[in-house]
Amino acid sequence: MxxxxxxxxxxxxxxxxxxxxxxxxxxxxxxxxxxxxxxxxxxxxxxxxxxxxxxxxxxxxxxxxxxxxxxxxxxxxxxxxxxxxxxxxxxxxxxxxxxxxxxxxxxxxxxxxxxxxxxxxxxxxxxxxxxxxxxxxxxxxxxxxxxxxxxxxxxxxxxxxxxxxxxxxxxxxxxxxxxxxxxxxxxxxxxxxxxxxxxxxxxxxxxxxxxxxxxxxxxxxxxxxxxxxxxxxxxxxxxxxxxxxxxxxxxxxxxxxxxxxxxxxxxxxxxxxxxxxxxxxxxxxxxxxxxxxxxxxxxxxxxxxxxxxxxxxxRGATKAITSALSTSSDTFLTGTAEGRLVQFSVANGEASYIAGDGHTNLVTGLSSTPDGKVVSVGFDDKLREIEQNSFTPAALSLSSQPKAVAAAADGTVFVAEVNSVEAIRSNQKVSEISTKFVPSTVAAHNTLVAVGGEDQKVHLHEWDGKTLKELTTLDGNKGTVSAIAFSPDGAFLAAGDSSGKVILFKVDERKVVTSRWSFHSARINSLSWTADSQHCASGSLDTHVYVWSVQKPLRNIAIKNAGPGGVNTVVWLESDGHVGKLVSAGADACARLWEVTFHS
Structure with a gap:
């Protein structure tokens, strides 16, 4: 690799x-x-x-x-x-x-x-x-x-x-x-x-x-x-x-x-x-x-x-890029610490701003819904929708400061907040679940919703359209669970923590596949899976990006010093099992495109 x-x-x-x-x-x-x-x-x-x-x-x-x-x-x-x-x-x-x-x-x-x-x-x-x-x-x-x-x-x-x-x-x-x-x-x-x-x-x-x-x-x-x-x-x-x-x-x-x-x-x-x-x-x-x-x-x-x-x-970002989302194989969207959303063309590097009234403070999360919309949350305690490269007029006020956002298959958007998880559909609050732990991140796949917490656990929930029912907790992390991501096929869940460790779980068996993805030396800020669910990329505060293999857990690709000041987000644009294109971005307000070859 x-x-x-x-x-x-x-x-x-x-x-x-x-x-x-x-x-x-x-x-x-x-x-x-x-x-x-x-x-x-x-x-x-x-x-x-x-x-x-x-x-x-x-x-x-x-x-x-x-x-x-x-x-x-x-x-x-x-x-x-x-x-x-x-x-x-x-x-x-x-x-x-x-x-x-x-x-x-x-x-x-x-x-x-x-x-x-x-x-x-x-x-x-x-x-x-x-x-x-x-x-x-x-x-x-x-x-x-x-x-x-x-x-x-x-x-x-x-x-x-x-x-x-x-x-x-x-x-x-x-x-x-x-x-x-x-x-x-x-x-x-x-x-x-x-x-x-x-x-x-x-x-x-x-x-x-x-x-x-x-x-x-x-x-x-x-x-x-x-x-x-x-x-x-x-x-x-x-x-x-x-x-x-x-x-x-x-x-x-x-x-x-x-x-x-x-x-x-x-x-x-x-x-x-x-x-x-x-x-x-x-x-x-x-x-x-x-x-x-x-x-x-x-x-x-x-x-x-x-x-x-x-x-x-x-145009371009002027402050740290805090989140990113692949909107197509030709474009990717980034959220910044100033509240601005910047869309980049992969081919020529041209940047454009998302039009309309956007966030007034740091963007903490981006997610795409099944109907093609993009939702964003920020430190202005708002959830906003983006459609056709423009913010829609509607903006939903959240109960408290959002940490992360994820969209489920039915279009419900889950927002991890300081003491709760909100479920939102069609810009209306469907339910709000108070938690005994402090949520730090969230991910969703079909009806499963995973919430990472400061209690060093991943809380796995079932969503029935009205409420979240906790199924189990996944243990193994050694610090606050700071980033989680389901594989596209739903078979695996990767959970990164504040100690720099990434734990790979088998979702249906609720067990740890490997705990050896531990080469980072600081907080994991972002995780992203390839389309074939075989490789997961992690970006960390230690400035490095690692690409991990599910089939060969001990093998990895180390992209050292990928982002001066720390990597805040990683996202795959495309991958075919042999070659993938990965974007990393972070504290220096720059984004970088890497071509990763999985099989040498």
Whole structure:
């Protein structure tokens, strides 16, 4: 038995209200961060993506070197990691603690040798260093508050500019970089600063909704771009590759294109209204595509030549994926910690949101009913139905916080809650069974309903259409039963627990088949069976996925480090007895597709 990775379905950037989110691009690829992960994805082909998970703290900014061989990424602890992007290993070139707090931005010089990182530190707000040794190459001084952005001129003579919450821009000469002068043009926080590709100019934007243009070599202010400008804080700016245009993104939900020579706005796009559509970052990716980031994490791709709307919107999860469901061999559905339901196309990686009023908090479970609907439960204590990629208007309030959901053959939906199990049909509560134990998970097959508990037992029930009758308890687990799943033929029941053990039961004989599926070292979060009931996959908090065989219980496939931060869910998309396609997803908000070969 063997496996190979097939595809990564990357997360979208994380955002924070009132904070500029730094995006960068190189040769048609866009680079950003989410949690501890750095994502490099191809703008035109969603199937091409890389996730780097080398940071131990949340990453905040990442930029590729001009040479295209390395990426430098900074995190909230003030650490910069320089790593190789050529090859799958992403080997570390160097790790440097440069300031004592969060890094907000960094930039490379034109030779791919020097880096300046800036942010929020106690002793200093920025540091200039060599990428290969970490040795200092100047000093970044002059600011009295957190520094939000830095830009380095890519041509000799090198120059660097930094922008800060103290409303000032500091102009540096170098290398070694040293203070040259203070530029006082803005009256509020300066959010972003960028050099043009030619190095002839640089531009700054701020919370005062102002845009200023400067001489790249001297730092002299040349003028203001002020024709029908933004009405809110401008969070980001980027240059076109031909040095002729600048794009700005604002909290007033607009994106504007400016002609540098005339200093006039040549195009304006309104993305939407409200907080969710505030624009907090941007980058000019390829000559005919610029990208602006919404507060929701959506990447809006604009073509400056056409239209008053985004040419397309790249969607995806921005917080941990907590549950998943195969909706067909071509698509799978995921629930996230922010309450969003995201559907992915298996073939091309395109992501779309389930429309309508959905959950407002973490989605704890998804299940499909025999009539083709999907039901979901979340920490907003609601059960919702999804039909034709949209939430139905009806939402049922549950008695308490749901742990898991499962649908039986007659269409009844069972929800495991804190002290009870609710039975629901046609969005109406049929019955509610109080339990003497604390339920933690639930599974159903035909008329059998299995409820896993914190008492380390599986409680097997019979459903007669009106009430649940407990038949027996299945013992063998060594911790809270955290995941259970019936095999498709109903012959077996797998039960995973908080100790990392998976017990396989024979349902009709009520006995343990094997208790040797015990290679995980932490809580089992999810179990999924192949269609032929011969193999079961388990995903765990220990970041690993195992595929177990019923016929050969001692054999397994170990997919190590399948999900940085922990695997929350696994689901089989298809399997034919020889080869299967398995999706795993978890804490890093990314989903991964694996091809598993059962017989070598």
């Amino acid at each position: 063997s496996f190979k990775p097939v595809r990564l379905y990357p997360c979208n950037p994380t955002t924070a209200r009132g904070v500029s989110t730094k995006l960068s691009a190189s040769k048609g690829k866009i680079i950003y961060t989410n949690g501890k992960t750095v994502i490099i994805r191809d703008l035109n082909d969603p199937a091409i993506a890389t996730a780097y998970a080398g940071h131990t703290q949340n990453a905040t900014v990442a930029r590729l070197s001009p040479s295209g061989y390395y990426c430098a990424s900074g995190d909230v602890s003030g650490t910069v990691r320089v790593w190789d992007i050529v090859g799958e290993e992403n080997s570390l070139k160097g790790e440097y603690k440069v300031i004592s707090g969060r890094i907000n931005d960094l930039d490379w010089d034109g030779e791919s040798k020097r880096i300046i990182a800036v942010g929020d530190g106690r002793e200093k707000f920025g540091h200039a260093f060599m990428m290969d040794t970490g040795s200092s190459t100047g000093e970044i001084i002059g600011h009295s508050k957190v520094v939000n952005a830095v830009a380095i001129r890519q041509q000799r003579p090198y120059r660097a500019v930094t922008a800060s919450d103290d409303t000032q821009i500091i102009f540096h000469q170098g290398p070694p970089y040293k203070f040259d002068k203070t530029i006082k043009t803005h009256t509020k926080f300066v959010q972003d600063v960028k050099y043009s590709p030619s190095g002839e100019h640089f531009v700054s934007v701020g919370s005062d909704a102002k845009i200023f243009l400067y001489d790249g070599k001297t730092g002299d202010m040349l003028g203001e771009l002020d024709d029908s400008g933004h009405k809110g804080s401008i969070m980001a700016c980027s240059w076109s590759l031909d040095n002729k245009s600048v794009v700005t993104s604002s909290m007033d939900c607009t994106v504007k294109l400016w002609d540098v020579e005339s200093r006039k706005s040549t195009a304006s796009w309104t993305v939407g209204t409200g907080v969710n559509h505030q624009q907090v970052g941007n980058v000019w990716a390829v000559p005919d595509s610029l990208v602006s980031l919404s507060m929701t994490g959506d990447l809006n791709v604009f073509d400056p030549r056409v239209g008053d709307k985004p040419a397309r919107i790249i």
